[in-house]
Amino acid sequence: MLEELRVAQYRFVVEAGEQGIELPIFKTAALRGGFGQVFKSLVCTYPSLECKHCSLSETCPYPYVFETRPNQDAEIQQSFDNIPRPYILRASLDRQTRFQPGETFVFDLVLIGQAITYAPYFIYAFDRLLETGIGYGRRPGKLLRVEGIDLDTHLSFCIFDGHTKRLIGKEFVYSGQSIMEKAKKLRPQKVTLYFQTPFRTKWQGRYTDRTDFHIIIRSLLRRLSSIFYFHHQIKLNIDFSHIIRKAEAIQIVSDKTRWMDFSRFSARQDTKMNLGGFVGWATYEGDLEPFVPLLLAGELLHASKQAVFGLGQIRCVWG
Incomplete structure (x- = not known):
């Protein structure tokens, strides 16, 4: 995909x-x-x-x-x-x-x-x-x-x-062929996601510090689908509802994240931009195989808003 x-x-x-x-x-x-x-x-x-x-x-x-x-x-x-x-x-x-x-x-x-x-x-x-x-x-x-x-x-x-x-x-x-080849070699039941720079995403209309796996996947799906549509002229062929339902079944084993504030002045908007998000790490367990390609892509492309500034940088350690 x-x-x-x-x-x-x-x-x-x-x-x-x-x-x-x-x-x-x-x-x-x-x-x-x-x-x-x-x-x-x-x-x-x-x-x-x-x-x-x-x-x-x-x-x-x-x-x-x-x-x-x-x-x-x-x-x-x-x-x-x-x-x-x-x-x-x-x-x-x-x-x-x-x-x-x-x-x-x-x-x-x-x-x-x-x-x-x-x-x-x-x-x-x-x-x-x-x-x-x-x-x-x-x-x-x-x-x-x-x-x-x-x-x-x-x-x-x-x-x-x-x-x-x-x-x-x-x-x-x-x-992306390299991503898919790498994904085929992984059959993980556990993954630790390191949120190396502030992960900034919305849940139910507000920026959130919740690290539920489905919230991470929703953010990643939004970003990847837009990247494909606007920068590859391709409509990503993924059953979003199905994969989100599966993501909701993934459990958090450990959550060691915290909120970090970050701001910068935007000359274009002539205003101060608040760009806080959560950093740290969280470990998840469950049937992770469907999410491996998405997470590998997220390591390259980041997985949250304001990625252009380096936000949403993740690293995956597979269990």
Whole structure:
């Protein structure tokens, strides 16, 4: 059911400049701030026009990546904020926030479906953003290199040299077929889900700290079905009611989660965004085989709202 999925992952290696760099605990908030404007400056032909009034909006990368909207004839009409963006920023989970001059740090970029073709725009936009400055005080850094990650072997290869500013290789595109092959080898009766970044999802109309297995699966199904529909032009062929009923039968063995608040300022909305969610881990038991492909996909694509900031990152440990 997930065979048509296409994902590519890149690792950015950054060196702090002469002033050093200071980032918030959730480093992705600093990486996302200002990135959209830089990206737009690279690709926009008519910067004085709003995207909705531009005759090139159907082919321009910017509105597709940052203002993803359904086509007028789309069967699924969702609001702007409910459509997942076709990329994810993923920073290290350590708590280091200050980087001295010459010190390096890394972050990952995951591109989904059609967005993979726009990888060079992402790379050059981050290169320019780092030159302009990020984090507190907008201090500059240098993009040393970008590596393409082979998600089958977990090997990495340099595809962009920050010194020459040249693309020197090609990304590795990971397909859903690999997920399905891996899933066939697993017949688990127990799984521990590690919620590595705030898991933000709604249950009965409100954001919740409940970790019932069916709530996790509902969130994952919403995200995956939208990713396939809007970024692969495929309607995911899953019996949602059936799989949710089966998910309701899965029992929680242990729940060691807690709520963590996270906020950032959105320049587009000119407001502070509260992005809290639960973190920690929970263990589940039952007939988990039907959910293995979904959870494996969730490890790659995250499984909750605001995944573009790195939220909803999960890791599965099978029993």
